[in-house]
Amino acid sequence: MKRWFADGVFRTIVRNAAYLATGKLGGALLGLLALALAGRGMSPAMFGTLILIHSYANGVGAVVKFQTWQFIVRYGAPALERGDIATLRDVTGFAFGLDLASGLLGMVCGLAVLPCVSDWFGLGADHLGLAMLYCTLIPTMTAATPTGILRVFDRFDQIAWQQLVTPLVRGIGATISYVADLGFTGFVLTWYLADLSGDLCLWAMSVRELRRREVKGALKPGLFRPARKLPRAWSFVWTTNAAHSIWAAWGPVSNLIVGALLSPAAAGLFKIAATFFDSASKPAELMSRSFYPEIMRLDPSSRHPWQLAVRSALISGAIAIVVLLLVMVGGEPVIALTFGKRYVEAYDLLQLMTLSLVMAMAAFPLESLLYMAGRERSALVAEGTAALGYAVLLFVAIHAYDLWGAGLAYVAGVCLKTLFMLVPTALAYRNRNNLTHETHVAVPA
Secondary structure: OHHHHOOHHHHHHHHHHHHHHHHHHHHHHHHHHHHHHHHHHOOHHHHHHHHHHHHHHHHHHHHHOOOHHHHHHHHHHHHHHHOOHHHHHHHHHHHHHHHHHHHHHHHHHHHHHHHHHHHHHOOOHHHHHHHHHHHOOHHHHOOOHHHHHHHHOOOHHHHHHHOOHHHHHHHHHHHHHHHOOOHHHHHHHHHHHHHHHHHHHHHHHHHHHHHHOOOOOOOOOOOHHHHHOOOOHHHHHHHHHHHHHHHHOHHHHHHHHHHHHOOHHHHHHHHHHHHHHHHHOHHHHHHHHHHHHHHOOOOOOOOHHHHHHHHHHHHHHHHHHHHHHHHHHHHHHHHHHHHOHHHOHHHHHHHHHHHHHHHHHHOOHHHHHHHHOOOHHHHHHHHHHHHHHHHHHHHHHHHHHOHHHHHHHHHHHHHHHHHHHHHHHHHHHHOHHHOOOHHHOOOOO
16 A cells, blocks of 8 residues: 555545545535435425426436536646647637537527426426526536646646535525525525536636636637547547436436336435435545546556556445445434435435445446547447446336335446446456557647
C-alpha cells in the first residue's frame, strides 16, 4: 500500500476523489433531508408523483445528453499538456455546441411527448402543468461542458463546492415547504429551483476558470468547423452519447416503469431504495471521476494505467464491503427515522439491491479503461446489451414479484453490465502493445 501512494498519479486520483467526497457527503445529507421532508410533508402517492416528474425530465435529458465532459477530457487534456490552447478552444466550442443543440432538442421533444404519456406514467392531468414546467430544465440538465472544463483544469475542488449547491437549495426549500405547508406545488418548485441553481453555478465556475487562465473564445459554440480539426470527434461523441444515454436513463426510466406497472407510491419506495444505494456507491463514482482524467494523460500501451485501475478497484471494493455492512445494520432505522414507518418497506428492497454493491464499486475502472484504449464501441455494446437485459428482466420480474421483482432486476442489471464490460477490457489489456495516443492528436488547421 505504501508503494501505491508513492505513485504521484495514484495520489492525485485519491486526492481528487477526496475533494469530490467532501462535497458529496454534505450533499447526500442535505439531499436526504429534502427527501425526508418531502416524504413526511406529502402522502406516499404525492411523493411518488414528485419523483415521477423529476424522473421524466431526467430521463429525457439522459437520452439526448452527449457526454461532452468525456470528450473534453479525452481531447482537451492532451492538448493542454502540449500547451495547444487553439485545440483546447476547438474542443470546448464543439462540446458547447453539442450541449446547446441536444438540450434544446430534448426540451422540445420532452414537452411534445409528455401529454401523450402522462396518464400511462400515472401523472394525471392535474399535475401536467408542473411536469411541463420541469421539462424546461432539460437544456441545463444535459450540459456537461462546464464539468469537463473544470476537470481538464484539475479544479476538482470547485466541483466539490458546486455539488453542495443543489442539495443545499433543495434542503432549504423543502424545509420552507414543510413548515409552511406549501404542499405538492411547493416541493415541485423547490426541486426545480434547486436543479437550476446547481447548473447555473457550475457554468459560472467554469467561465471564471477560463477567464483566470486567459483562455478566450472557449465557449464559442460550433459543430462542423471544430470537428474537422479533431479526428474521430463525431464517432466518439455519438458512441459515448449512446452508451451513457442508455445507462444514465436506468434510474429515471426504472422509476417510471415501476410507477406505470405498479403505482406512484411504489415508485416512491423504489426511489428511496435507489437513493440509498446510489449514496452507498458514491465512493466508486467519485474515484471514477478522478480516475478518468488522469489515465487519459498516460500511455495506454504501458502497464501503468492498468495497474492504477487494479489498485483503485481494490480500494473501492474494500470501501464497498464496509458500506454494505453499515447499510445492513443501520438502513432500516435510518429510513424509519428519516421518512417515517410507512416507508420502511423500502429497506427490504434496499437489502436486496445492495447485494450488487461490491461488484458495482469494484468494477468502476472498466469503462474508463475502454475509453482510454479507444474501445468506445465496445463500451456501447456492453452498456446496450446490459440495459436491454435489465429492461426485459424489470418487466418480467415486476409482473412476477411486484416491487420485490424490481430489486431483483436491478441486481441482475448490475451483474450484466460488469460482465459485459470486463470481457472487452481484458482483451484490450492483452493487446495493449498496439494501443497509441493517435486519437488525441488534432488535425492541423
